[in-house]
Every structure is written in C-alpha cells, then in structure tokens.
Amino acid sequence: MAKKTIKINFDTGWDLAPAVESTSHIQLNEQYDLFIGGKWIKPSSGKYFATINPADETKLAMIAEANSKDVDKAVKAARKAYNTVWSKIPAKERGKYIYRIARLIQEKAREFAVIESLDGGKPIRESRDVDIPLAAAHFFYYAGWADKLDYAFPNRKPQSLGVAGQITPWNFPLLMAAWKIAPALATGNTVVLKPAETTSLTALKLAEVIQEAGLPDGVVNIVTGAGETGAAIVNHNDVNKIAFTGSTGVGKIIQNAIAGTHKKATLELGGKAANIIFEDATLDQAVEGIINGIYFNQGHVCCAGSRLFVQESVYDVVLRKLKDRMESLVVGNPLDKNTDIGAINSKEQLQVINKYLKIGEKEGAKMYQSNCSIPKKGYWCKPTLFTNVSQSNRIVQEEIFGPVLAIQTFRTVAEVVEKANNTPYGLSAGVWTDKGSKLFNMTSQLRAGIIWGNTFNKFDPTSPFGGYKESGFGREGGLHGLKPYLKF
C-alpha cells in the first residue's frame, strides 16, 4: 500500500494584499553634496554618482563622490572642530548634543525607515522595527556615557584620540553609522564618516539631523564615495583612529595600510557563523531562530547563522519544519509591511550570491528554494538552503552574504564544536538546547565574539559586538565599545 505523503498546504487562497508603506512624507533631494565643516560642499571633482532602489532599479538621488582632496578638507574640519570646540566643551554638554541626535532620529523614525528600505532594499518591517529604533537607542545609550567615562575606566584618566575615520557597510546603513558615531562623540572624538556607496542616503539624512541638533561645525563630517574615498580616509596622516565594518578582505587592506602609523583600529569583518541545533532543543523555536539567523536582512548580515548544524536524530524533522516555515516567508517589495525578505542590495551582490548558488550545485550540494514568487524587476533571491554539504564545500567556508543556508549534520558535542570552530572567522554562533549545562559548555567552547543561546541575531546598544580571529577586533556596543575610542 502506497503511503500517502503528508504535507501541509500553504497555498491557502487567503493571500496577503499589498500593504505598502507610503513614501509621501519623505524628503529626498535630487542631489547630495558632501557634509564638511557643518556645510554642504560640492565635491572638488564635480562628480556625482546615482544611488538606486534595488527593488525596481530606479534612481533615487545623485551622490557626491569625494576624492582625497575632499577627504582632506573633511579631516581638517574635524581636526579644527576637535581642537577648538569638541575637546574643550564640558562632557555633559557633549552628551546633551548626542541625546538630541537620538531624539531627532526617533522623531523622524518613519522617514528614516522608508528611505533605508528604498535605498538598501531591506523590508520596511526591519528598518521600522530594528534598524532605526536601534540606531536611536545607540545614540541614547552612548550620550549618557559622555560624562561618566571616569567610572568606566577608574584611575586611568581616559582621553579622546582626536579624529576618527569611519567606514560603514551597506547592510545596516544608519545603524552602522550610529554604532560608529555615537561612541566616538561620547568619548570626545570628532568624526569623518564614509557610508557605503550603494546606501549613502540615511547617513546624509543623519547629517541633516546633526545640523538640526546644532552640533558644532565639523564635529561630524560625512563624505560619500566608494573604495577610493575610504582609502583616502584610511591613509590620511591626521586621522587617529580607523573604525571599519565590512569584508575581511578590505579589513586586511586597511590593517596593512595603517601598519606602523600608530592609528588605532576597530575592525568588524566577515563571518560564517555556526548555528547548532541539538536534539533536545525547543525545535519549533530553533526553526524560528534559523529563519532569523539566515534570512534576516536578506542574509546581508556579517553574523548570519549561515552554517546550520543539526544533530542527526532530529535532522529530518528540523528540515521539514524549516521548509514549512520558509513557505510563509514573503519575498518582494521592501516597502510592503508584509515583506519578510526584501531586495538584494545591489546587482553586484546578486551576482555574488548567484555565483555561490552555482558553485554549490556544481560541488554536488542539493539546493532547495521556497515556492514564493518574486518581482520581475529589481534584484531578488528566494530563501535558499543547501543540503548534502560538508565543511569542504565552498558554500560552507566562504561568506555569501545572502539568504543562503548550508546545512550539515553532526552526532556528538565534540564533533560539532570542532566543525563549528573549523573556520578562519569567529564572529558569532548559535546554540539550541534545553539543557543548561550543555549550553554553557558550548558557549565556552565556541570561538566567537557573540554567542546566541536559544536565540539568534539579537542586538542591543548595551551589548558588546565584535569578533575573534579573522572576524576582526575591538568591540562596538556596551561599556567595551568605549575603549577603542580612548587612550589612557
């Protein structure tokens, strides 16, 4: 007798009607200049580049391209602001400025969220509920530290460094700007920040907020551009500190460039996190954790749980639950409030992801994608998982930075610890078990800077973030996030 295949039918006939967030209340200029010394300045080259909406490939605005001359102007403005104002005003007043920024972001939260989703492709649910509130919270948290540094570092007389050069990635544009700027200002440094070239808009809107907050001219300078602009910041003689979030490859170039210069550095780089599911885990919540781990922000997350390890005895059931859960993920218009997975950030990134999908299949891995529909225009990738893989597969070793999960099985604790640590990266890891003693064993054995026990991809301004090994060094967030901006 043939066994009836039991399957849940997710084609319910009760489909979600579009629920698109309005764009009517946002204000975008046609063209953005460089924010230097408190003023908007044209790039000396006169060059601008387009920033586009990855969901429909339309142009949103033109962005100035800063060259080394412009960067020099920005650094000079930052130095002047540091020498004449920012290092002189009382710490309490410094803090009050930062509080103002936090409040203004909260007031304009919806505008920031919509622009973030337009420019970067992330679902409005995430920009509205995660990116923007966390960015504001970050400023709020560090604002309070400004006049309390002596308590963070007792008897050490903490002093600011000077000018901080900061380079942020395209996956969390405003949030990463907040992670960089807030602690730098709180510790008394001035800033030259370069946002990623595909997602400059919210950093430029932040510049407007900074103007509105009345920060002294030159305390924060925002220069836009691509890699060369970043290199100009890194190589500038009068920059005391480099903070970079991005790929491990670029991180190494930076580290090499600043060797011998005594510039302090914080590097938040790539990752290939293990997410480990034991047979005694709360499996349904673990599945939700897998989803949050890899499909959050289209998988454009350095700490994404991209290597899933499932204990063999529950492999079938976890895979079944995971596939079922994937069926209700909505891929599409980032501005639709029901979208779970938005647009891939750029054409280039989509090409990278597609390249890895091909590599995966070519190496013999089995690919599965959910049955969702995707829009015709724009850059999209269905939530994807690979089975039949091992540590030797490239899709297991290399950071894909997309919604692509590689699933392996394991039998014992010792085996999974070894496999989880078998990577040059060490940013994050997840462990799922209902047994406390096992959990604590795992959290101490895993060589990574952030360990999520029975949860994944949680962030908070009070929680230090940063990696082991090639995932970088220095911490952002929490008390530990102050130190990289201070000397003693």
Next chain:
Amino acid sequence: MARVEVLKTYKIYIGGKFPRTESGRFYSPKIGGKSLGNICLSSRKDFKNAVVAARSAFGSWSNATAYNRTQVLYRIAEMLEGRKAQFIEEIILQGSSKSEANKEVEASIDRIIYYAGWCDKYGQLFSSVNPVASSHFNFTVPEPTGVVSIFAPEENSLVGLVSTIIPVIASGNTCVVLASEKMPLCAITFAEVINSSDVPSGVVNILTGKRSELLENMASHMDVNAFLYTGKNKKEMLSVEKLAVDNLKRVRLKNLTNVYSPDHETPYYIEDFLEMKTTWHPIEKIGAEGSGY
C-alpha cells in the same frame, strides 16, 4: 689538580622538552668580550614545532580553572625563589652588578606573584552583565586570544622576560617566546623553572636565536593569534604589523625599558590578550500576572 667544572649545554624549550635546535646551529653571544656559551640558533622549524606545542596546550590551559592558574603561577614564583642564586649568577655573567642582579631576580619573583593574584580576578574586572532591552540575559566575559608570539625585551633578560610571559599566560593563552638575543642565559634557566613548576607542557615555549631570522615566521604563522613585540626598532615593528595582517593577529607593541616601574604591573597587560565574548539567552517571563503566557 683542581676539579674540572662541568659546563652547561644550553638548550631551547618546546612542548615541555629541552631539545637542541633541529638546525644544529649555535651562536656565542659575548658580554665584555667574554662568551656566554654556545646558544641555540633556533630555526623556523623549531618555531613551527613550538607553535604546534602551544596550540595543543591551549585547550587545556585555557580551560583550567582560574584558581588553578593562580596556583600554577604562584608555583613558578616559588621555584624561582628557590633558584635565586643561579639567576643572580647568570645576570652577573651577563654584565650586571651583584646588587642589580639581586634586584632583578627579586622584582621578577614579585612580579610573578603580582600576576598570579590576577588570574582569578581580572575576569570580574573586565566582564559585564549588559542590561539589554529585551527578555534576555546578556553577559560579556573575557577569553584568552590563543597562541601568542613574544619578542622578549633585549635588556633585563629575566624581569623583562617575566613581564611579557606571565601576563600572557595568566588568562590561559599559550606562547612561544624568543629570548633576548644578547643575554639569553636567564631565559633558558627560566624554562627549567617553568618545567618544574606545574605549568603544563607547551604553555610556555622558549627559543633562543635571532630576531632577524625568526621575525617573519613568528609574525606570519597562521596558527598564531597574537604578537607581543617589545623594543623600539621601527623597522621590526612595521614588519610585524604588516606580516600579522594575513590572519589579523592582534599586535601589541610595548616598550619595557623602564621595566621596574609599577606601570608594568597592571591587569591591562592581561587584557591585551583577551577577546570579549558576549552571550545571550532568553529569560522566560511567566508568573507575573499572566504576562507573556
């Protein structure tokens, strides 16, 4: 006829054993025209072997209890105290006065005691419980970085050596140390102290030889996680920093010239070779007036 003195063969220290260098080479540093002996000129292969030993020791040493590490470090001090005379003799041989030598040995012992006390305390100093705005328990604790390459100071061959090795291993790191090139005697004898004081094999590995020969490997080895450089040679420092990039070694540059200064007794030297690990775990919220249920 007077008794013929038995001369000591100086060896290096790898994985709890005292081999001669595999290269068979030696050099003879001279102080005031007088040779200190035939000292091993360690090769890249010796270094490679030392890293293997250090890596395999890392697991158990970093997992030892803090209390245990405190005791082990304290034991080093005890053993050093017992062999004070020998060290004084060697330091004099290396060109110091008797009172200087005495001061250096005593300072070394005291410095070890100082750091021994930190093993089970720095964790409380550098860790935190972070009040996140969600239903999670979130805490940050320090963990050792891993295997550390060390260039020990050229001067103050004992107290300088101690000031680099001890804070590094206090937190559970393991290390491979290149001793002072011109004054290597104490380093070798210190290895004997380490070997007889409950320090697990491979936690401390001591090589003698030339910085110029070993710098490249010590800074570039992909299984070394950090580099502690002492000295002032800009060219060396630049090379170390550049070579360290490939696996993003944590590089610490230190100037230990004023080595007796209390500034060098600080938990922040331990912190230099720590990684901060932040752990999240949900907190169930059931019980208060039906909340969350």
Next chain:
Amino acid sequence: MLPFYLYLTSVRIFMIKVKQKLDFSASPKVDQVGIGDRIDRIIARSIKNKTKIQGLKMALNMVDLTTLEGADTDKKVIQLCNKAIHLHDGHPNLPTVAAVCVYPNFVKMAKACLLGSGINVASVATAFPSGQSSLKIKLLDTKIAVDAGAEEVDMVISRGKFHEGNYTFVFDEIAAIKEACGSSRLKVILETGELGTFDKVRRASDIAIEAGADFIKTSTGKISPAATLPVTLVMLEAIKDHYYKTGIQVGMKPAGGISNAKLALQYLMLVKETLGRDWLTNKWFRFGASSLANDLLMQIMKQETGIYQSKDYFSKD
C-alpha cells in the same frame, strides 16, 4: 486461532506500544521567548483590503457563539440562537456562525431553535468548568448532552491530575468521554491558564490529541489568562506534529478573551502560516467567543461601506 503464548506476546507488545505512547513527559519543550518572537512576526502582518474582508468573513464563520453563565435561562439561550440565525439581516451574503455553545441542559432548546439553520449545537460537559467530579458523573453529563442532540461536546481535562503527573488518568478520561460522544465531535479544553508553562500546554495537547480529541481548546473562559496567541501557537504545533506523524487532522479552538476582529485576524494568520489551507475552515478551527461576532460584523460593514460603525446598529443578541 493464535496459540495462547503468541496471543500473550502480542498483548504485551500492544501494552508496550500504549505505554510508549503515554510517555508524555517526553513531549517537546517550548521556549517562551522564542514563541514570543514568532508571534511578533504574526502581529506585524498587515491585513488589508480583500485579505481583510475575506478574513473577517472566514472568522465569522468560525465563531462558536457562546453563553456559559450560571444565570443562563431558556429565554437567554433562545435569544442567542436567534442572534446566530439572524446575524445582521440588513446585510445579505453573510456566513453564519459555526455553532452555539451552551450548558447541557439547554441543548434541547437550542437544537429546536436552530433546526434547519445549519448551525451546530455544542455543549460543554464533564463538570464544566472545573472538571472536579467523578468519571461517572462526567460520562453522564456527556451522555445528557449527546442524547439531547449536541453535535459537539466541549469537555475539560482534569487539571489537578495533570499537575500530579497522572497523565494516564487524564488520557483515559479523555478516551472514555470520546467514546461516550459517539458521532459527536469532542473538543478538549486544556484550561491553559491553569497549566502554568508552555511545556505543560504542549504536554496536555499531546495527551488530548493522542486520546482522541477532535479539537483541542485553550480555555473555559472562566480563568485568566484565557486564549492567547502564544498558547495557541504551541497547540497548533502539537496538532501539526501529530498530523505529520499520523495524517490525522485535529482542530483548534482558542476561547475566551478574543473580543475584537483584529485579534481574530491575527489568529487566522497564525493558522495560515502554521497549518495552512486545510485548517482555515470551521471544520478545523473555531473561536469560542460571545462578543466577537458583532465586532466582526462591524468590521465587515466598515470594509464594505468605508464608514466606521457604531455598536448601536448591531443587535446584541
């Protein structure tokens, strides 16, 4: 004819199987914060336009219109039945509610009122709501309801025995009531508000499902908290796991505290994303509620006319 010793062996194997089945302490564990994360995603769903109107009508069709008061009278029950039949006569093409839910002594009356309407009569039974009585009484209670014509029986589990860890008792009791129900469908009320943790909700769900429940139901409505989205999710997952194991569908009924349309739609979204199409029907999903129906009606009218509504225009019962 089996030789006697083989017969004994097969009996023993059967017993072992039953015992394995009864190892409910091995029920899957549930993490409350993780459940909350999942529910946050459900609540964030924006249900608009035709999705909303479709959902509202679906929800209306799933309501068990309920009165379970000590003060219930024949006349009160008649009024409720009239409301069930005439939900909002000014508006054609409305679905009916699924059932009217009453105490056993009103079943006959309700049955007569609802004759030919297609609306079922559900009766609570088994010493509702506390369940503190003997099996004998509980069986009789059930029999009275079924004999009077109740198509559906809503029983309560013995929470005291459950807390004592006497899962076999709880299981056997449900199985006995199921048998007494005959062709009437059995809804098993776990009274989740008295169970205390999600782990126990899951365990009680597994017991009820294995013992033969046609539906599992959160609450009597007499205890707070009653139905919540998280508790419902835990129960839906139990239903799903059982479905995958056996291919047998079990229904779900959150009851108590679901008084507005928005919340009802969130429940339906939870069902849609957990159990899919086959459960989005009143055969397998119900709301136990008294005031929900009118709010659904008001929202349907709002959707269709574009005008916000007032309670004054919707009959109470």
